[in-house]
Amino acid sequence: MSRNYRLLVKNAKQVVLICNNGEKYLSKHGMQNLCVIENGSVVIGSDGLIKAVGPAETIRAQYSEASFDRVIDATGMCVLPGLVDAHTHPVWAGDRVHEFAMKLAGATYMEVHQAGGGIHFTVQHTRAAAASDLLTSLSNRLVRMQRAGTTLVECKSGYGLELQTELKMLQVIEEARRSLPINISSTYCGAHAVPKGKTVAEATQDILQVQLPRLKQLMSAGTLRVDNIDVFCEHGVFDLDSTRSILQAGKDMGLNINFHGDELHPMSAAQLGAELGASAISHLEEVSDEGIAAMAEAKTAAVLLPTTAYILRLPQPRARDMLDAGVIVALGSDFNPNAYCCSMPIVMHLACVNMRMSMPEALAAATINAAFALGCSQTHGSLEVDKHGDLLILNAPRWEHLIYQLGGHQEIIRYVVIKGNVI
Ligand code: NIG
Numbered sequence: 001m002s003r004n005y006r007l008l009v010k011n012a013k014q015v016v017l018i019c020n021n022g023e024k025y026l027s028k029h030g031m032q033n034l035c036v037i038e039n040g041s042v043v044i045g046s047d048g049l050i051k052a053v054g055p056a057e058t059i060r061a062q063y064s065e066a067s068f069d070r071v072i073d074a075t076g077m078c079v080l081p082g083l084v085d086a087h088t089h090p091v092w093a094g095d096r097v098h099e100f101a102m103k104l105a106g107a108t109y110m111e112v113h114q115a116g117g118g119i120h121f122t123v124q125h126t127r128a129a130a131a132s133d134l135l136t137s138l139s140n141r142l143v144r145m146q147r148a149g150t151t152l153v154e155c156k157s158g159y160g161l162e163l164q165t166e167l168k169m170l171q172v173i174e175e176a177r178r179s180l181p182i183n184i185s186s187t188y189c190g191a192h193a194v195p196k197g198k199t200v201a202e203a204t205q206d207i208l209q210v211q212l213p214r215l216k217q218l219m220s221a222g223t224l225r226v227d228n229i230d231v232f233c234e235h236g237v238f239d240l241d242s243t244r245s246i247l248q249a250g251k252d253m254g255l256n257i258n259f260h261g262d263e264l265h266p267m268s269a270a271q272l273g274a275e276l277g278a279s280a281i282s283h284l285e286e287v288s289d290e291g292i293a294a295m296a297e298a299k300t301a302a303v304l305l306p307t308t309a310y311i312l313r314l315p316q317p318r319a320r321d322m323l324d325a326g327v328i329v330a331l332g333s334d335f336n337p338n339a340y341c342c343s344m345p346i347v348m349h350l351a352c353v354n355m356r357m358s359m360p361e362a363l364a365a366a367t368i369n370a371a372f373a374l375g376c377s378q379t380h381g382s383l384e385v386d387k388h389g390d391l392l393i394l395n396a397p398r399w400e401h402l403i404y405q406l407g408g409h410q411e412i413i414r415y416v417v418i419k420g421n422v423i
């Protein structure tokens with residue numbers, strides 16, 4: 001029998017809405033004052049959207065339990081919005097465990113890359129892989145992310161560096177979008193490295209004249225959906241001028257600009273992103289004060305990646321300076337063969353300990369602000385009426401346990417709900 005509503009989550013000890021005034025993002029003050037209901041309930045309709053959030057007694061008075069397909073009694077538990085991971089590279093073949101050993105022994109990320117390893121190693125294996133195998137490994141990784149509480153994830157291409165493999169990766173992401181409940185924002189990252197044997201100028205021309213035009217055709221025909229464009233702007237990879245022309249061409253096709261900048265060297269990538277109206281810039285370990293000011297002014301989100309700084313022993317991204325300056329700070333796992341982490345709870349924990357964010361700041365950065373970085377904060381990132389019914393139910397007396405407990409989130413996340421369906 002079909003009923004009116006899909007899911008009632010009732011009597012939760014805490015419901016963390018994040019915000020409740022339709023804000024598209026939170027800056028420092030809002031992040032420090034998250035909206036939390038003590039003893040609350042959430043109603044999700046048959047369309048998967050939130051119909052009501054409020055005190056348990058108010059919801060009880062307004063909705064009959066008989067009209068729900070499913071009721072979860074969350075007594076003693078906490079409800080939070082599903083987590084948003086604003087930066088991942090989840091489509092690839094081969095792994096780089098041997099390089100982890102090299103880096104532990106002292107090799108830098110760029111030394112490994114310039115010796116033909118790193119991204120080049122993964123490109124070689126990903127080019128050779130069948131799409132079906134890439135889809136299987138991608139699906140397994142996305143399921144691990146879902147179990148760790150991620151309900152919206154950005155997924156990049158970027159281990160092809162030529163048309164055929166970049167398209168193969170984007171089509172695999174599209175297939176995962178159709179077959180899995182997790183929400184996906186897809187990113188074309190053909191400028192992730194300069195292919196072996198090519199100059200930066202040649203690689204840039206290939207992207208501008210071959211890859212992007214084909215992508216545009218497929219997008220116009222409705223065969224492929226792509227949301228964002230990315231470039232690895234770095235010394236020895238794509239310089240500022242080539243980055244500018246690729247990002248501008250992507251923007252002209254309607255893609256959101258969301259790129260890697262100021263990671264290993266100060267490149268003035270933050271200023272470039274602000275100038276181009278970028279939605280987001282990731283990494284920013286080496287961002288300057290001028291770059292921070294430009295991002296604050298342009299409302300370009302900073303996607304900080306604590307796993308990368310940790311694994312590569314880089315300087316920590318300047319989260320506090322960014323927050324103080326009014327930058328919109330978001331978080332991502334940067335899941336990739338270099339930073340093998342599927343868990344946003346671990347990312348938030350690292351952000352708190354290493355980047356000195358508070359737990360409310362980290363949660364806002366991993367929900368509403370990460371959704372903003374992906375251009376999705378009108379529909380995702382907080383528990384507000386008309387947004388997607390994506391939430392976590394924690395078996396813990398306070399929501400902060402999700403961050404406080406390092407690892408073991410399988411034990412603490414009792415339910416993951418996407419569009420009102422328990423997955
Ligand atoms: O965000 N810095 C560039 N890209 C990735 C790493 C990709 C790789 O090493 O395979 C990052 O950390």
Ligand code: FE
Pocket residue numbers: 087088089260334336
């Ligand atoms: Fe990355």
